[in-house]
Amino acid sequence: MGRSAVTARIQRAFFDRPTRRVARELLGTTCWVRGGAGVRSVRIVETEAYVQDDPANHAYRGPTRRNRSMFERPGTLYVYRIHQVVCANVVTRPGEAVLLRGGAPLGGLEGSGSGPGRLCRLLGVNIHDDGIDTVRGSRIGFAPCADRVGRIRIGPRVGVSRATERRLRYFVDGDRAVSRPRRSSALT
DNA sequence: GAAAAGATTACCT
DNA sequence: GGTAATCTTTTCC
Numbered sequence: 001m002g003r004s005a006v007t008a009r010i011q012r013a014f015f016d017r018p019t020r021r022v023a024r025e026l027l028g029t030t031c032w033v034r035g036g037a038g039v040r041s042v043r044i045v046e047t048e049a050y051v052q053d054d055p056a057n058h059a060y061r062g063p064t065r066r067n068r069s070m071f072e073r074p075g076t077l078y079v080y081r082i083h084q085v086v087c088a089n090v091v092t093r094p095g096e097a098v099l100l101r102g103g104a105p106l107g108g109l110e111g112s113g114s115g116p117g118r119l120c121r122l123l124g125v126n127i128h129d130d131g132i133d134t135v136r137g138s139r140i141g142f143a144p145c146a147d148r149v150g151r152i153r154i155g156p157r158v159g160v161s162r163a164t165e166r167r168l169r170y171f172v173d174g175d176r177a178v179s180r181p182r183r184s185s186a187l188t
Numbered sequence: 189g190a191a192a193a194g195a196t197t198a199c200c201t
Numbered sequence: 202g203g204t205a206a207t208c209t210t211t212t213c214c
Contacts, residue, residue, distance in 0.1 A: 048195070056195065058210095066210055083196050084207050099195060117196050159195050 010142040012135045015074035019096040023049040024170045026090070026098060026142070028149035030106065033123040033140050040123050042103030042113050046171040046178045048157050050089070051096050055162035059095040069131040070097050077140060079130035085117030088125050090134060090142075101158070101169070104177040115179040150174060 010029065015022055024047075032041035050057040058067045058080065069078040071094050078089040078097050089097035103113035105122065113119045120126075125140070134140050151173040156164055158179060171178045 050195075058195075061211095064211075080195085081209060082194060083209095085196055087195060089195085101195085115196070157195075161194075 008144050009135070010075075010144055012073065012075050015090060015092050015135075017092065019049045019051050019092040019098060020168065022090070022092045023047040023098040023168070024152060026100075027152055027170055027172055028145035028147075030143040030146065031100065031103060031123065031140070032143065033125060034138060035124045039107075040109050041106045042109070042119065042123060042177075043106055044100060044103050045175040046100075046102030046169070048099040048101055048170070049096075049168040050099060051168070054166070054168075056157065056160040056164075056166075057095070059097075062095075070095055072131065073133065073135075075133060075135040077129055077132050077134055079120070079125060079127055081127055082117075086120045086125065086127050087116035088120050088129070102171065102175070102177040102179055104175060112177070114177045 026044050026047050029044050030041050031044055032039050054060060059070045063071050066080055069076055070091055072091055074092055076091040078091055079086055087099060089099045091097045099116060100119055101116050103119050105111060105113055111122045113122045129140060132139055134142055149172060153171055153173045154167050155169050156167055157169045
């Protein structure tokens with residue numbers, strides 16, 4: 001990279017599009033988090049779309065205290081807690097969002113970014129980041145895809161107990177940071 | 189006010 | 202492959 005580390009930032013119009021398209025096009029982008037110890041970043045390699053009329057969507061039954069961030073502007077971060085870990089989403093259209101499921105560490109960052117909980121732990125994302133703006137905020141942002149993305153594949157979502165047949169999961173084929181269903185060894 | 193479920197992960201046998 | 206950990210939100214009585 002001959003230029004500065006962050007050459008550009010993904011704007012709000014990127015997120016204000018159909019959720020499945022955003023989920024697919026987030027693959028290969030860089031997600032950075034500015035913390036006390038510096039900036040941590042990963043290359044996004046796995047996402048899942050949560051859309052309307054989707055029983056697995058936290059916003060399926062409308063706004064609640066937990067999911068209020070999902071009704072904020074496109075590009076807003078929706079962070080929720082599940083068991084003892086947190087997961088991060090980016091809001092697209094009202095009540096819809098993209099779950100960040102896998103990221104490959106960049107810039108010497110060490111650890112595993114495979115899985116939504118591990119990804120948040122790697123980046124240092126916590127529950128207090130819920131509701132922040134990734135477009136204008138200084139804490140977390142996305143940079144456009146710099147280099148070529150591998151083959152993109154689509155498959156069933158992981159971990160959800162409803163609407164499991166829907167193919168709303170996008171991932172870069174063969175990337176190490178992609179989580180896999182525990183079910184079988186068969187590649188989707 | 190109480191009980192159940194959950195977009196997970198780590199560790200057990 | 203199966204289950205416990207762990208705790209907040211949601212839902213029901």
